[in-house]
Amino acid sequence: MAVNIEAYDNINGELQSKNVQLVAVSKTKPVEDIKTLYDAGQRDFGENYVQEITEKQPALPADIHWHFIGHLQSNKVKYIAPFVYLIHGVDSLKLLQEINKQAAKNNRIIDCLLQIYIAQEESKFGLDENELQEIIANLSTLTNVRVTGLMGMASFSDDLSKVRNELHNLKTIFDKLKSQNLPANCQPSILSMGMSGDYQIAIEEGSTMVRIGSLLFGARK
Numbered sequence: 001m002a003v004n005i006e007a008y009d010n011i012n013g014e015l016q017s018k019n020v021q022l023v024a025v026s027k028t029k030p031v032e033d034i035k036t037l038y039d040a041g042q043r044d045f046g047e048n049y050v051q052e053i054t055e056k057q058p059a060l061p062a063d064i065h066w067h068f069i070g071h072l073q074s075n076k077v078k079y080i081a082p083f084v085y086l087i088h089g090v091d092s093l094k095l096l097q098e099i100n101k102q103a104a105k106n107n108r109i110i111d112c113l114l115q116i117y118i119a120q121e122e123s124k125f126g127l128d129e130n131e132l133q134e135i136i137a138n139l140s141t142l143t144n145v146r147v148t149g150l151m152g153m154a155s156f157s158d159d160l161s162k163v164r165n166e167l168h169n170l171k172t173i174f175d176k177l178k179s180q181n182l183p184a185n186c187q188p189s190i191l192s193m194g195m196s197g198d199y200q201i202a203i204e205e206g207s208t209m210v211r212i213g214s215l216l217f218g219a220r221k
């Protein structure tokens with residue numbers, strides 16, 4: 001299925017009027033499709049797989065912001081550390097320590113979002129509130145990472161009140177974090193929640209960044 005430029009223009013207009021950032025999720029899609037959306041003005045793209053993102057990055061314009069939104073294994077951080085713009089799915093202190101190490105090797109500070117477990121079902125990854133606090137308590141020693149917000153995924157469910165409730169819970173955790181005493185490298189301003197199926201609800205519940213794939217690029221196989 002082809003890239004849907006009309007959907008892109010509509011969604012983009014809607015998001016800009018609400019001050020919400022769009023990450024176009026291009027996983028499994030060819031570089032030609034990314035280039036089509038790039039030419040329409042999009043600069044932020046999200047990928048889930050290390051091998052895919054490292055193959056696509058050198059084949060596309062250098063001013064693309066590459067977001068890693070998948071589950072990241074510690075032993076693969078080194079491959080994306082030279083260029084990744086924002087890592088959305090940080091779900092352990094061990095992973096954050098490895099990102100810090102690889103960021104230092106590349107003379108960079110890498111921005112990260114901590115992934116919070118909010119779905120009542122299906123979501124396998126993410127921190128609970130205690131684990132979130134443990135990471136915050138250890139953050140000041142990790143001088144090559146900056147935590148710029150939180151990320152979460154609601155249940156894949158037709159029960160929209162359940163989805164809304166989960167997204168609402170994430171916003172509550174986000175607000176609580178922002179009101180806390182935080183180390184200098186924790187500056188939470190991004191709340192990454194909302195996908196093709198629930199982005200409008202997510203925006204109503206306070207999302208500042210949505211990750212949309214299939215509405216823009218067509219269904220994945």
Ligand SMILES: *Cc1c(COP(=O)(O)O)cnc(C)c1O
Pocket residue numbers: 025027048069070153194195196197211212213214215
């Ligand atoms: C695939 C994916 C998306 C985009 O999903 P769509 O339903 O195609 O919009 C968003 N976030 C994450 C973490 C994903 O893995």
